[in-house]
Structures are given as C-alpha cells and as structure tokens.
Amino acid sequence: MNQDERAPKRKQLSGPTQRDVAKLANVSQAAVSRVMANNGYVAYDVRRRIEQAADQLGYRPDQLARGLITGQSNIIAVVMADFANPFYPTVLDALTAAIQDQGRQILLFNAGHDQTVDDLIPSVLQYKVAGIVVTTAVLSSNAAEMCLASGVPVVLMNRYSSTGTTNIVSCDNHVGGKQAAETLIAAGCKNLAYIGGRQDSSTNADRRRGFLEVANVSCLNDIPVLERAFHYNWGAQAVHQLMASRPDIDGIFCGDDAVAFGVLDQLRFTLGKRVPEDVSVVGFDDVPSAAWSAYNLTTIRQPLHLLVQKTIALMDSESKADPAVHFIPGELILRGTVRSR
Amino acid sequence: MNQDERAPKRKQLSGPTQRDVAKLANVSQAAVSRVMANNGYVAYDVRRRIEQAADQLGYRPDQLARGLITGQSNIIAVVMADFANPFYPTVLDALTAAIQDQGRQILLFNAGHDQTVDDLIPSVLQYKVAGIVVTTAVLSSNAAEMCLASGVPVVLMNRYSSTGTTNIVSCDNHVGGKQAAETLIAAGCKNLAYIGGRQDSSTNADRRRGFLEVANVSCLNDIPVLERAFHYNWGAQAVHQLMASRPDIDGIFCGDDAVAFGVLDQLRFTLGKRVPEDVSVVGFDDVPSAAWSAYNLTTIRQPLHLLVQKTIALMDSESKADPAVHFIPGELILRGTVRSR
Numbered sequence: 001m002n003q004d005e006r007a008p009k010r011k012q013l014s015g016p017t018q019r020d021v022a023k024l025a026n027v028s029q030a031a032v033s034r035v036m037a038n039n040g041y042v043a044y045d046v047r048r049r050i051e052q053a054a055d056q057l058g059y060r061p062d063q064l065a066r067g068l069i070t071g072q073s074n075i076i077a078v079v080m081a082d083f084a085n086p087f088y089p090t091v092l093d094a095l096t097a098a099i100q101d102q103g104r105q106i107l108l109f110n111a112g113h114d115q116t117v118d119d120l121i122p123s124v125l126q127y128k129v130a131g132i133v134v135t136t137a138v139l140s141s142n143a144a145e146m147c148l149a150s151g152v153p154v155v156l157m158n159r160y161s162s163t164g165t166t167n168i169v170s171c172d173n174h175v176g177g178k179q180a181a182e183t184l185i186a187a188g189c190k191n192l193a194y195i196g197g198r199q200d201s202s203t204n205a206d207r208r209r210g211f212l213e214v215a216n217v218s219c220l221n222d223i224p225v226l227e228r229a230f231h232y233n234w235g236a237q238a239v240h241q242l243m244a245s246r247p248d249i250d251g252i253f254c255g256d257d258a259v260a261f262g263v264l265d266q267l268r269f270t271l272g273k274r275v276p277e278d279v280s281v282v283g284f285d286d287v288p289s290a291a292w293s294a295y296n297l298t299t300i301r302q303p304l305h306l307l308v309q310k311t312i313a314l315m316d317s318e319s320k321a322d323p324a325v326h327f328i329p330g331e332l333i334l335r336g337t338v339r340s341r
Numbered sequence: 342m343n344q345d346e347r348a349p350k351r352k353q354l355s356g357p358t359q360r361d362v363a364k365l366a367n368v369s370q371a372a373v374s375r376v377m378a379n380n381g382y383v384a385y386d387v388r389r390r391i392e393q394a395a396d397q398l399g400y401r402p403d404q405l406a407r408g409l410i411t412g413q414s415n416i417i418a419v420v421m422a423d424f425a426n427p428f429y430p431t432v433l434d435a436l437t438a439a440i441q442d443q444g445r446q447i448l449l450f451n452a453g454h455d456q457t458v459d460d461l462i463p464s465v466l467q468y469k470v471a472g473i474v475v476t477t478a479v480l481s482s483n484a485a486e487m488c489l490a491s492g493v494p495v496v497l498m499n500r501y502s503s504t505g506t507t508n509i510v511s512c513d514n515h516v517g518g519k520q521a522a523e524t525l526i527a528a529g530c531k532n533l534a535y536i537g538g539r540q541d542s543s544t545n546a547d548r549r550r551g552f553l554e555v556a557n558v559s560c561l562n563d564i565p566v567l568e569r570a571f572h573y574n575w576g577a578q579a580v581h582q583l584m585a586s587r588p589d590i591d592g593i594f595c596g597d598d599a600v601a602f603g604v605l606d607q608l609r610f611t612l613g614k615r616v617p618e619d620v621s622v623v624g625f626d627d628v629p630s631a632a633w634s635a636y637n638l639t640t641i642r643q644p645l646h647l648l649v650q651k652t653i654a655l656m657d658s659e660s661k662a663d664p665a666v667h668f669i670p671g672e673l674i675l676r677g678t679v680r681s682r
Contacts, residue, residue, distance in 0.1 A: 083434035093424035293606035
C-alpha cells in the first residue's frame with residue numbers, strides 16, 4: 001500500500017480537530033479548548049460560534065484526551081470472573097446502569113479463563129481509571145498494595161481479602177447463613193448439610209460459618225460440608241456423594257442458587273426424592289430463575305441495589321481514612337423448597 | 342481542606358512520569374517516550390537503563406495517552422441491552438476473553454433501562470475506540486451513519502438493520518427456524534404455533550419466517566404467532582393465551598430459550614400438560630440452563646465461538662469495501678422436550 005492510499009484513511013480516522021473548529025469559528029484554539037473542557041471564561045458570542053462550528057464539522061471532544069488534560073478520568077474499571085454464574089449478569093446490569101447515570105463508563109476486565117485478578121491489575125492501572133470494582137474474585141495482598149500505591153479507589157464487591165487495605169461492600173453472608181439454618185430447623189429438618197463453593201472464598205466461608213453456628217446447636221448428628229464451586233454441576237455431583245453416605249439428610253443449605261439448582265434437579269430426577277417433603281433446600285442470591293416454577297426456590301435474596309449504591313458512593317468518597325466496610329443484610333424469600341411444619 | 346493537605350494526594354494520584362524515568366536513567370524524555378511506545382530506534386544499553394528506571398519507580402505507560410499519541414486505541418466498545426436474557430452473559434464472556442487475548446480491553450455500554458443505542462453512540466464515539474460491537478439491539482440508520490462517518494469499524498452481532506452500512510455477524514436464524522419446524526413435524530406434531538420476541542427485531546423475524554415457511558406446507562390449520570419479548574414472563578403469559586384459544590396445539594417453537602422456559606413451566610405446572618407427550622417444545626440459543634434436568638430443552642444452538650471469531654476478524658479488517666455479512670448456521674440439539682415418533 002503506498003502513501004497516497006493511506007493518507008485519506010488516516011484523515012478520516014482522526015476526524016475534525018479543535019484546530020479545524022478554531023479556524024472555522026475564527027477564534028483561537030485555546031478558546032475552543034476552554035469551551036470543550038467547560039473550563040475557564042469564554043465570551044457568550046464566541047462560545048456560540050465555537051459550538052456552531054463544532055456541530056457543523058461533527059467535532060466531538062475526545063473523552064480520553066480530556067481525562068489526560070484534567071487528570072480526571074470518567075472510567076470505572078470492573079473486574080469480574082465467573083460470568084456463567086447467573087448472579088453476576090444482574091450485578092453487571094445494575095452496576096453499568098448506575099455508573100452510566102453518573103456520565104461515566106465501564107472498562108470491563110474478564111478475570112476468568114487463563115487470567116487471574118492479579119494478572120489483570122497492572123493492565124487496569126495502565127488506564128488511569130477513576131476507580132476499580134472487583135467482584136467474584138479475591139484480590140491478593142500484592143494486588144491490593146499496587147492499587148493502594150496508585151491512589152485509585154478500589155471496592156471489593158461481595159468478596160473480601162484479609163489484608164484490610166481495600167473498601168468492602170458485601171451482603172452479610174454470615175447472617176444469611178444463620179437465617180438459612182433457622183429456616184430449615186423451623187421446618188422440622190433434623191439432619192442438615194451444607195453444599196458450597198470454594199473453601200477459600202470469603203463469601204462461601206461466611207455463609208458456611210453462619211449456617212454451622214446455628215445448625216450445630218440443634219442437630220445431634222454430624223453436619224456434612226461439601227465445598228468446591230458455586231456451579232450447577234458441582235451441586236449435582238455433591239448431592240449424589242452426600243446422599244450415598246448420609247441418606248438421612250432432610251435439609252440442605254446451598255451456598256448459592258446455581259448449586260441449589262443442581263441439587264434440586266438430582267434430588268427430583270435421579271435420586272427419587274420429593275422436595276420439600278423428603279428433603280428441604282435453601283439457596284442464596286435470589287437470581288431471576290429462582291422464582292421460575294421449575295425451581296420455585298426458597299433463598300436468601302442479596303440486596304443488589306444497596307450493594308451497587310454503596311459501591312458507587314465509595315468510588316466518589318474523598319476520604320483517605322481507613323477503608324470502609326459495609327455488610328448489608330439479605331432477605332429470606334420463602335418459596336416452595338422448604339416444607340411447612 | 343487547605344492546599345498543603347491536597348498537594349501530596351495529587352502527587353500520589355498522578356504517579357511517576359516519563360520525566361521522572363528520564364531523570365533517573367539520565368536520558369532524554371524523548372528516548373523514554375520511544376521505548377514506552379516501542380516506536381523508533383533506541384540504543385540497547387539506553388533501553389535497558391530506561392526499563393530499569395521505570396521498574397524502580399513503578400512507572401506504567403499510560404494506555405490512554407498511548408492511544409492518543411499513536412492514534413491507535415486498543416479499546417473495543419461493546420453496546421449491549423437485555424442483560425437479563427441468559428444468552429448474553431455467555432456472549433459477553435466469550436467476547437471479553439477473545440478481545441483480552443489480543444491485548445485489548447472492552448468499554449461496556451448498557452443500552453437497557455432509559456438509554457437506547459442511538460442515545461449511546463455519540464458517547465461511544467467520544468472515546469475514539471478501535472471498534473464497536475453492537476449486540477441485542479438494533480442500530481438506527483442515523484446511528485449507523487454516525488459510526489460510518491467516524492471511520493470506526495462497527496459489527497452488529499446477532500442483529501442487523503436494513504441500512505446495509507454496517508458489518509453483520511449472526512446465526513442463520515432463518516435456517517434455524519426451518520430446522521425447528523422440521524423437528525416438530527418429524528415428531529408427528531400436527532398443530533404448530535410460534536411464541537417469539539419483538540416483531541421488529543431481525544432475530545425474531547427471521548426465526549419466525551423460516552419456521553412458517555416449512556410449517557405452512559405441512560399444517561392444515563392456522564399457525565398462531567404470538568410475539569412480544571424474548572423473556573421468560575412473556576413465554577408464560579403467551580402460552581396461556583395460546584392454549585385458551587387453541588387447545589389442540591401440540592408443537593410450539595419458541596423464539597429463544599428464555600421464552601421456552603416460561604412456556605414449559607406453565608404447560609407442566611399450571612396447564613396440566615405433559616411435555617413432550619401432549620405438547621412438544623423447541624427453543625433457540627442453547628443457554629447453559631437448557632441442559633439442566635428441570636428443562637432438558639431441545640433447542641437450536643448458536644455457534645457462539647464462530648460468531649465471536651468472525652466479529653473480531655471484522656474489527657481488524659483493513660477493508661473499506663462493502664460491509665461484510667456472515668450468517669453462520671446453528672446446530673439442532675435434541676433433548677427431552679420433543680416426543681420421539
């Protein structure tokens with residue numbers, strides 16, 4: 001490709017500049033810059049001429065350039081993994097909507113597949129974003145330190161690390177676990193079990209801990225704990241293992257709704273159990289499909305809109321004091337998978 | 342807050358600069374700039390000194406600044422609506438993973454709630470992105486013209502407009518609709534119906550058209566068509582209307598899996614029908630929950646990875662010729678909601 005062919009394309013790609021606007025409006029480029037950044041005094045008639053010239057040329061202020069000049073990016077990075085879990089699309093939907101309402105945009109990082117959050121944080125910081133939300137995933141102390149050093153506000157949404165250096169906004173998973181145990185015990189279940197996600201995730205650990213605190217007081221028998229992943233397939237596999245060794249189990253708390261769907265399908269379609277007559281099941285999250293007739297799942301609803309509101313408020317907070325920690329209670333949603341007494 | 346308090350924070354926020362790196366390495370700032378942009382000759386030992394100084398200071402090249410200097414942004418905008426539909430998280434997961442593998446990132450625009458794609462396109466163009474993927478939503482001819490004028494490549498994924506000015510990558514919905522009709526007719530269904538999404542969406546219209554082309558040849562009775570939204574609740578509502586007026590219906594093609602789940606739940610739990618003995622049901626998409634035992638849905642699988650590959654290839658295409666149009670066939674996945682003959 002020769003130079004002649006390349007030239008017009010480059011011109012088209014770069015679009016009209018502030019210089020073009022200044023020329024057409026017959027004003028200085030500095031005046032155009034002040035109007036576009038809405039920063040500094042420009043006489044009314046000059047401003048009008050500039051705006052008309054910009055409209056005529058189809059000039060659009062460059063948001064990336066503006067961020068560099070003013071030092072204020074309007075981009076929030078969101079780091080997520082586990083898109084397969086039905087809870088996270090609802091989080092992403094609410095979060096993007098709320099951030100866009102502020103005139104900001106989301107740079108989305110997928111920490112699934114081959115990349116971990118720790119791999120991604122250096123890339124995220126290269127974009128000089130105004131804030132970082134990490135959800136689904138755990139931030140190592142090393143990555144948390146990098147964020148802290150960069151001065152960019154970070155919020156861990158629904159996860160936390162033990163480093164204590166980042167803001168945390170989460171459902172009160174510990175209280176939710178207690179509620180689940182109380183619900184099963186109130187229904188008359190005698191032999192309880194827990195099927196949950198990764199042992200080292202705070203979400204899973206807190207739900208299990210709350211559940212066991214209450215269940216251990218009422219249950220005479222051992223309470224089996226099976227943990228691996230917040231995933232349908234794991235729920236399906238775990239309930240087979242569970243019922244093979246403990247056929248007397250009559251109440252199961254599942255660490256999230258996806259696990260509960262796997263548990264319910266196997267109980268009903270493979271293990272020949274009636275839900276809730278033989279076995280009662282409680283989930284966690286209240287994803288949309290929990291309300292569908294095929295599952296009709298009793299579950300702990302996450303306070304999604306409060307979680308998003310608090311997260312956004314922390315992004316805007318000027319405070320450089322100790323990191324904020326917010327635990328927001330969930331709500332028990334009674335449907336058809338726990339028997340009535 | 343006085344000036345003294347503000348000063349250190351500002352310094353911390355901005356981080357080390359290329360000037361700091363140049364000073365420590367005892368080289369010119371231009372040399373640092375050439376090394377960071379990987380652009381232009383720098384002697385080996387100078388490059389080494391610069392890299393060491395950058396490491397020591399924790400300097401990270403600013404990706405936004407690099408985009409402005411080189412004119413090559415590494416950001417792809419993705420415009421999505423309808424996060425509630427279970428197909429789109431799988432699209433977003435595959436798309437983000439593939440784009441990150443190229444060393445690029447996604448700026449995510451949510452066209453749901455109060456904003457339409459047309460409202461969002463001017464904001465998207467302000468970011469001088471390297472490409473735009475629009476999915477779930479229709480681009481008006483006006484918005485398509487704006488993109489065309491900006492010179493940014495645009496791909497409509499799984500939707501298209503009639504303007505013919507943008508690239509299109511889509512499942513072959515027309516052929517998929519024909520496959521659904523053939524499947525129901527081969528199973529011995531005599532009285533067919535279609536329950537689908539928005540009448541004016543190309544996805545819905547093509548699926549319905551393919552279905553009716555085949556069904557009209559075999560069916561003696563009228564084929565009811567009920568269209569509103571690709572949503573569980575609409576499927577649940579529509580099947581009640583349908584069965585009230587046409588209790589003889591024994592085969593239903595649902596425009597997507599979410600609609601099919603609503604149809605199946607009402608048939609089984611409210612209308613007292615056996616699936617597939619009394620009524621057979623076919624969906625479209627093959628979302629993860631279609632394989633779950635509670636639904637076990639026969640459906641047309643979208644060629645997700647091919648759709649993503651083609652979309653990415655079009656972003657990188659240098660061709661400014663006529664827009665490309667790719668229709669990729671789906672695959673019939675036989676499960677348990679269509680009776681065997």
